[in-house]
Amino acid sequence: MTWSTREIADLAGTSLRSVRHYHQVGLLPEPDRRSNGYKQYGMRHLIRLLRIKRLVDLGFGLAQIAELGEGDEHPDEALRALDADLAGQIERLQQVRAEVAEMLAERVPTDLPPEFARVADRPLPEHERQFASVMGRLLSDDERVLYAELMSDDARTPTDDDFDALTDDADDASRQELARRMNEDVKVLRERFPGLSSLGGANPARYRRIVEQVSDEVFNAAQLDVLRRMKALRQGTVT
Structure with a gap:
């Protein structure tokens, strides 16, 4: 009993294109041809094709299947490796589902990392949300946990609210006083948070550059002026 290419593809539950591709990459041996030039596939081709299809469906790549060879040996080691990879994927998907559920329940911004979203119990001012989104990309896992603590209501002060509400028409005395209080x-x-001084420690120069660039984008002129005054106070150049 022999089958045509279309027939063996149907039997194996795959496509003509896949069968031809398996031939091209050397996974499936070429069959003999009939006198009319058409391929005639036998049982060994069908079994091989069924094995390839099964492994592909499980998640094996074609290169991995090629490494297993054409023998009948049970691929214990490869299956164990696949099982470990699938377990990792399941764990990651469960984490993603938990994050999605949290985002749906709390309606948190999708650009915030999970650590920040969990503490965003209050509506964040637009500039604070944008700044936090970028910080989520700049900081390491441990640093994000620390920054999340800084975002919590427990770490906020009335000065933070005054800075959020600062407008460009604030006078010089108000700006200087706010800079002093914030400092x-x-x-x-x-x-309280010893690690605050070392945020962005993996690449301090890049961290400082991007923080300055983002600050220029998200803060208004008065807020930037207050930040400059704070820096001057820290450096002791202003009394």
Whole structure:
């Protein structure tokens, strides 16, 4: 009993294109041809094709299947490796599902990393949300946990609200006083969160450059002026 290419593809539950591709990459041996030039596939081709189809459906790549060879040996080691990979995928998918459920329930912004979204109990000002989104990309896993603590209501002060509400028409005295108060708050935060001073430690120069670029985009002129005044206070160039 022999089959045509179309017939063996149907029997194996695959496509003509796949059968031809398996021939091209050397996974499936070429069959003999009839006198009319048409291929005639036998049982060994069908069994081989069924094995390839099964392994592909399980998640094996064609290169992996080629490494297994054409023998009948049970691929214990390859299956164990696949099982471990699938277990990892399931764990990641479960984490993703948990995040999606949280995003649906809390309606948190989709650009915030999970650590930040979980503490965003209050509506974040647009500039704070944008800044936090970028920080989520700049910081390491441990640093994101720390930054999430800084975003929590417990770490906020009235000064933070004053900075959020600062407008460009704020006078010089108000800006300087706000810079002084914020500088004092930062001193307290650095005592409370020792790791604050080393954020972006994996690449400090890149971290500082991007923070400055983002600040220029998300803060208004008065807020940027207050940040410059704070830097001057820290450096002792302003009394």
